[in-house]
Amino acid sequence: MIRSATRSTLTNKVNYRSMLAGNDPFSLGDFDLLETTTLASSASSVTFSGLGSYTDYKHLQIRMIARTDRSTNGDAFDMRINNDSGSNYTYHFLQGDGTSVSSSGTGSQNRILLLRIASNGDVANSFGGGVIDILDTLDTSKNTTVRALAGSSASFQQLALNSGLYTSTNAVNEINFFPSSGNNFVTGSRFSLYGIRG
Amino acid sequence: MATPTYTPLATTTLASSASSVTFSSIDQSYGDLVLVISGTTASATTPIMRFNSDSGSNYSWVRMDGDGSNDTSASGTYTGASFGRIGTAQSVIIAQIMDYSATDKHTTILSRGNLPNDRTRAMATRWANTSAITSAEVIADATTFDTGTTLSLYGIAK
Numbered sequence: 001m002i003r004s005a006t007r008s009t010l011t012n013k014v015n016y017r018s019m020l021a022g023n024d025p026f027s028l029g030d031f032d033l034l035e036t037t038t039l040a041s042s043a044s045s046v047t048f049s050g051l052g053s054y055t056d057y058k059h060l061q062i063r064m065i066a067r068t069d070r071s072t073n074g075d076a077f078d079m080r081i082n083n084d085s086g087s088n089y090t091y092h093f094l095q096g097d098g099t100s101v102s103s104s105g106t107g108s109q110n111r112i113l114l115l116r117i118a119s120n121g122d123v124a125n126s127f128g129g130g131v132i133d134i135l136d137t138l139d140t141s142k143n144t145t146v147r148a149l150a151g152s153s154a155s156f157q158q159l160a161l162n163s164g165l166y167t168s169t170n171a172v173n174e175i176n177f178f179p180s181s182g183n184n185f186v187t188g189s190r191f192s193l194y195g196i197r198g
Numbered sequence: 199m200a201t202p203t204y205t206p207l208a209t210t211t212l213a214s215s216a217s218s219v220t221f222s223s224i225d226q227s228y229g230d231l232v233l234v235i236s237g238t239t240a241s242a243t244t245p246i247m248r249f250n251s252d253s254g255s256n257y258s259w260v261r262m263d264g265d266g267s268n269d270t271s272a273s274g275t276y277t278g279a280s281f282g283r284i285g286t287a288q289s290v291i292i293a294q295i296m297d298y299s300a301t302d303k304h305t306t307i308l309s310r311g312n313l314p315n316d317r318t319r320a321m322a323t324r325w326a327n328t329s330a331i332t333s334a335e336v337i338a339d340a341t342t343f344d345t346g347t348t349l350s351l352y353g354i355a356k
Contacts, residue, residue, distance in 0.1 A: 029200070029202025029203065030204075031202070031203060031204040032200035032201060032202050032203065033201040033202075033203050033355045033356065034200055036229075036356050056200075063229070063230055063294075063296070063354065063356075065296045065297045065303065065306060067303075094262070095262070096260060096261060096262025096270075096271030096320070097271060097273075098260045098272060098273030099271055099273075100270075100271055101262045101264075101269035101270060101271045123304075123326070125302070125303050125304045125326075125328055126304050126306075126324060126326075127296075127297075127303045127304065127306055128306060128322070129294065129296040129297075129306040129307075129308050129322070130308075131294055131308060149294075149308050149310065149320060150308070151260065151306075151308055151320075151321075152306070152322055152324070153258045153259055153260045153273070153306070153323050153324040154304075154324060157258070157260035157273045157322070158260065158322075159260055159262065159308070159320055159321065159322035161320060188300075188302045188303055190229070190297060190300075190356065192229060192354075192356045194203070194354075195200060
């Protein structure tokens with residue numbers, strides 16, 4: 001413990017009453033922005049890689065707003081982990097389209113299907129949004145689970161509560177997003193990655 | 199280096215009932231806003247937000263509800279951005295206002311409303327305007343927010 005600095009032999013010294021020594025207070029935070037990708041041109045996919053380095057975080061969240069260049073109304077989007085295109089995913093969703101509510105799900109898929117975003121078939125400037133949570137990303141004792149709320153109220157209207165499972169205990173090092181139609185995310189689509197401490 | 203975020207911008211706890219609460223001069227340095235409402239209203243309602251004082255029919259919505267017996271979905275347009283559900287029992291609404299400061303896209307709002315004695319709801323809403331949101335008037339819509347109801351606005355960096 002520093003009890004006194006008054007006997008310092010340094011010249012031009014300044015005695016501080018705080019250990020911040022004149023610096024601004026700082027906080028590492030519990031919910032931190034890690035990376036953002038905002039498309040400057042259309043792209044067939046968006047990838048966050050090197051996620052194994054984020055060892056300070058237990059969970060990840062992706063907040064995104066996107067539109068694709070599909071010519072018909074609306075689009076879905078797919079998510080893969082570690083660029084694994086094997087049949088290692090299960091997904092379910094509960095969706096409402098303005099007329100009815102329905103549920104669907106299936107296993108042994110090559111991606112997690114997520115609903116719903118806008119497309120070039122929708123009114124101009126409309127996008128769809130999503131908030132996607134990926135849990136326990138670095139835990140190698142359990143498979144990875146994903147949940148999301150996503151939707152679009154454009155010409156084609158749909159929103160969904162989505163869940164997904166990646167049947168692998170590998171740590172999540174990479175996350176990949178693709179338009180389900182095989183088209184492109186348009187310019188201005190944004191994907192932001194956040195870390196949540198645990 | 200990571201950027202700490204999820205920053206509280208403003209919180210109002212009502213000292214008396216009110217038909218609306220306005221968040222003005224909203225900081226433009228964030229990517230998304232999150233509005234959290236915890237409380238009750240004099241009668242069950244779907245509250246709305248009006249952005250930048252726009253009271254035109256420029257807001258479209260789609261929702262799905264489950265009330266314990268039926269699941270339903272509906273859509274429409276309105277004079278404010280409909281979101282969530284609140285009523286006479288303690289309720290919580292969380293609304294995600296995506297890319298509110300962007301000027302190249304319409305604003306999308308994703309919300310969940312939990313009114314335990316009535317229903318649970320999810321909604322997607324769109325404000326058909328590319329302006330950045332500088333103010334948001336949160337309106338109970340044909341009823342009032344009760345005393346003690348808390349409305350909190352957060353900013354999330356992008």
